[in-house]
Amino acid sequence: MAESGWLTHAWQMGWFDFKRTLTGVWDDKSRLAMTVGPMVFVGIVGLALLVAFADELQGLSGVTLPDGARGQVAMFWVFGVYILTNRLVTQRSRLEAEAFVLTTVSARTAAMGHIIAETLRGLAYFAAPTIVLTAAGFIIFGSPGVFLTIPIATVTFVMTAILTGTAVGYLIAWLLTHVKFIRRYKTIIGGSLVAVVMGGYLMAVMGPMEGLNMSFLDWLPPGWLLDVGVLGIGEAIEGSTVKAAGSMLSSALLLIGGMVATDRITNGYWYSAPVSIDDDDDPTDHSERSYQLGPLPFPKFISQPTRRVSEWVIMRSIRDPSRLSYLTVPAIVVFDAVFIAYNDGALDVTLAPVFAIGLPWIFSEVAGMNPLGDEGSMLPLLVASISARQYIHGLLVPGLLVGLPLAGILTGLAGMISPYSSVEIAGLVGIALYLTFVAVIIAPALGMAMPRFDAISIGRSDDVLPPRMSTVVLHSLSVVVPGAVLGGLLLDPELTRTALSFIFGGIPALVLGVLDVGGVGWFEQLMADIQATDIETLRYGLGGGIIAGGLFVAGVCYQHAISRFEKYEPQ
């Protein structure tokens, strides 16, 4: 039962939460850049494209909205729901300052406050592209109707995705904590589910029946919001009025259904304790207990403190796999690349290079992406118990002792089914080993330079949170970009040279040309210079430079991580 005035309270909670987000983003400039940067980039690129093709767009008349476009919007909506569901399950299923909130307002108020905050965040995130799109729509098509239809479509899109993601997220969170079987085997179930969903998605998108046509998703009503958006354009692009009305009706059902479901589920979820998964037949033997702490057989020549840190890093992730939710991205990218290659009949050519880059990426991110934040309330004791060198070594051991040989072996095995020469296979294995080595070592330094702790200090200040997105992105770029260049220089240096000349010379020249701000000639000359570079010079000069630079950066990061732990003062 909600208290009187619960909607006002929910609004106050949501607004307060949203303001906290704004303050947090503003205070953390790297997070600000990572949050605003992509949207500004999308806005600028979109604007540039609209300006570039303005004449063609103005000439449009009576173009029927294709099903593929609706399918694309629907796919984007499904992806948004997936992201929001994952975010809720891994980070936001319990309330911050829960005891305070639930003894002050009703669960309904808290749930609606969360939804309002998420909606405000979503709208703020999409504000810039929406404004650009609306303004461009008016300028190009001259119809004031876009001022109504495009914002309505965008707001409905964001709100339905949030409500659906929230309701599904709370349902999953409830299942994970209240169904003993699911709670016990959540790692296996979650992994299998992701594989099935992603496999199904890829089969649907790229399977032999549909090819790359996205129209197979055009039956999803959120995709019909595109029809609402183009209603205001006039006769240039014709959507379906029936589908526009249908999307609004189904959106209303989703919003109401999402709110009711969230209200019901959170009422049960927040006010009940999770089921216990402790074994009834507890082990009493020491050796059995010790075995539980050591899931991987780390050799005894590693000092005990270092070994314990390594063991616990692995054990903790096994017991609370939501800590590794950020690994979904590299796992999906690698899976996606392998699946597309298989579908195109090019698995033999693609698998080894994908493994050489993708496996170091995944293995290096298992430990050390947010070491200080991962320790939670243990951090002060840890700093007072173990030397910095032993602790950092403990974070590196799983990646170097298990990940590194595994990446090399799997890449080598993939190379054996490839058409590459033995020198090229050896080169790929070398890249896998080199990348794993460097990526594993730089991870703790990045994670400690940008630690992530719970922002609120009331009640749940010791919660463990996933690493900052900026850390994950920076680390991923540090692995994938040099890895791709090295792989390209090894297997197809001419193509790599062309790609580099286009990336560093062609694209900037194109963008500057569209914006008409000068400097085009300099980038065109750069493109020509790169194209003129001798292949061997590029291969050994750039390749050698990347390898030497990576090792140097790894050395600096290693020292930095040790120094950071030595000087760390818990707040």
Added chain:
Amino acid sequence: MTAIETTTLTKRYGDTLAVDSLALQIPSGVVYGFLGPNGAGKTTTMRMLTGLLTPSSGSAHVGGVSVTDRDALRSQIGYLPETPPLYDEATAFEQLTYAAGLRDLPEDPTQERIETLLDDFDLLDDADDRIDGYSKGMRQKVAYIQAVLHEPPVVFLDEPTSGLDPRAAKTIRQRIRGLADDGTTVFLSTHILPVVEDVADTVGILSDGALIAEDTPTSMTQRAESGQKQSLEDVFLELTDSEQAAEVQPNG
């Protein structure tokens, strides 16, 4: 032998003076009750003495080791912060085995010691359950065992009896006294004054970052202006009153 020694130990946060020229000389084998109102600087002092916080000026030595030398300091201290430092995903047995491993204690005798300590605190039957299902008191007990597991010469305890039932609190008090009797120095910060009265050999009272009184509990309760014996609580309230605090000089 002096276990804890500080000279003009000072900590500033910008313009805020958290700890002001603190001078302590605590001999080995005593329980030092460290009292003070909220925000007096107790936690900051404990963090400096455990090496977790770098002093702004002055010096401090624990077990003869400078607090700025973290590597050497680790073997000298055990620390129980106010929030029990535990992993929710671990069982009590795993947590303590892990903590022992971090300190590189020999495995077999440590396993036996862990079992003995868990048994002493009535935790042995729950030792293989995950900590996320523990009550506050059970967590506190595990964290206490963790702080003393390696038998350090100096133990820092921040509110060790917080959240414990009377029986468990009594066990902890007895343990603290037992530690001191065996030669361990216990630096005890708490708001539960009867605990200090019960176990402390010396009491220091901190107010606004400065040590305003230091004496045995008996002497302190008899030193009030009236000349009549008062409870430690009365003395504490009297001394930490801001108007009177300025008139009272540290003793010792």
